[in-house]
Amino acid sequence: MAVFGRHYEVELGDGARLTGFPRGKKSPYACGDRVALERIAADQMLILRHLPRTSLLYRSDAYREKLIAANATQIVLVVATEPSFSDDLLTRALVAAESQGLASIIVLNKADLAEDLEQAQARLAPLQALGYPVIAISARADATPLLPFLAGEVSVLVGQSGMGKSTLINALVPGAAAVTREISTALDSGKHTTTHARLYHLGHGGMLIDSPGLQEFGLAHLSRGAIEQGFIEFRPHLKACRFRDCRHQSEPGCAVKLAVEQGVIGHRRYEQFLRLMAEH
Numbered sequence: 001m002a003v004f005g006r007h008y009e010v011e012l013g014d015g016a017r018l019t020g021f022p023r024g025k026k027s028p029y030a031c032g033d034r035v036a037l038e039r040i041a042a043d044q045m046l047i048l049r050h051l052p053r054t055s056l057l058y059r060s061d062a063y064r065e066k067l068i069a070a071n072a073t074q075i076v077l078v079v080a081t082e083p084s085f086s087d088d089l090l091t092r093a094l095v096a097a098e099s100q101g102l103a104s105i106i107v108l109n110k111a112d113l114a115e116d117l118e119q120a121q122a123r124l125a126p127l128q129a130l131g132y133p134v135i136a137i138s139a140r141a142d143a144t145p146l147l148p149f150l151a152g153e154v155s156v157l158v159g160q161s162g163m164g165k166s167t168l169i170n171a172l173v174p175g176a177a178a179v180t181r182e183i184s185t186a187l188d189s190g191k192h193t194t195t196h197a198r199l200y201h202l203g204h205g206g207m208l209i210d211s212p213g214l215q216e217f218g219l220a221h222l223s224r225g226a227i228e229q230g231f232i233e234f235r236p237h238l239k240a241c242r243f244r245d246c247r248h249q250s251e252p253g254c255a256v257k258l259a260v261e262q263g264v265i266g267h268r269r270y271e272q273f274l275r276l277m278a279e280h
């Protein structure tokens, strides 16, 4: 249910909440994991192992991996009219989601800040055109337009700090109200608010995972192939490149570059792809 570095909050089948500890020095579990437990005290459990995962969303740099959520079925990328969001982070999170076969939806929060709304929507339009749903809402005013997208899904909220992920949680999850006050108090100090991932039950079997704000989304764990597949509009062209190991940079007969020149693939997306590839 929640990850606190070296220990966890676990929920049993009957709804009881206990503290769980990993066996060794490592903490290899993520929010959303299903785990086998052994009781070590009235309110403490040893976590023996995790059960097979349907997905694992994580980011990585050259040195380490940071787990975000296990068993999610979709990623909800939360951006806002204000503060301004990073296209690069958004692209990376989409590629990570695609690599795990997760659906992605984009929430444009703080739609009540009307003066910045149009510009934010314009920045998201190319992604919307690719088929990613973009839902403009105000978590403060009314988050219910999001509910149909969450029903029956395990959704992980991902985004930069201050976009309103936890505000969304509080708007959508009855009973998370106690958390609201803590969060708004902490916010006044101007710090990152959410420090650990936490899973919340929605009605009708849906679940929502809140996660700490991200400043970067390293994709060191993804192969070149996974990255090119992560740009979904590239997919129909990849097989048509003359060379099977085409890097879609300056090779002759590159179908991706041709599609860019013909305006079928957007310039900005192609440039973002090249930037990601430069790290590999």
Ligand SMILES: Nc1nc2c(ncn2[C@@H]2O[C@H](COP(=O)(O)OP(=O)(O)OP(=O)(O)O)[C@@H](O)[C@H]2O)c(=O)[nH]1
Pocket (backbone or CB within 6 Å): 109, 110, 111, 112, 113, 137, 138, 139, 140, 141, 159, 160, 161, 162, 163, 164, 165, 166, 167, 168, 183, 187, 191, 192, 193, 194, 195, 211, 212, 213, 214
């Ligand atoms: N105007 C407006 N402000 C909002 C809205 N949603 C959230 N906020 C404000 O945005 C600030 C950040 O919200 P949080 O929910 O803490 O953001 P977060 O994404 O959880 O941030 P981290 O936990 O640091 O990652 C708070 O002051 C919220 O009150 C909205 O719809 N409209």
Ligand SMILES: [Mg+2]
Pocket (backbone or CB within 6 Å): 165, 166, 167, 193, 194, 210, 211, 212, 213
């Ligand atoms: Mg938060």
Ligand SMILES: [Zn+2]
Pocket (backbone or CB within 6 Å): 241, 242, 246, 247, 248, 249, 251, 253, 254, 255, 256, 257
């Ligand atoms: Zn190519």
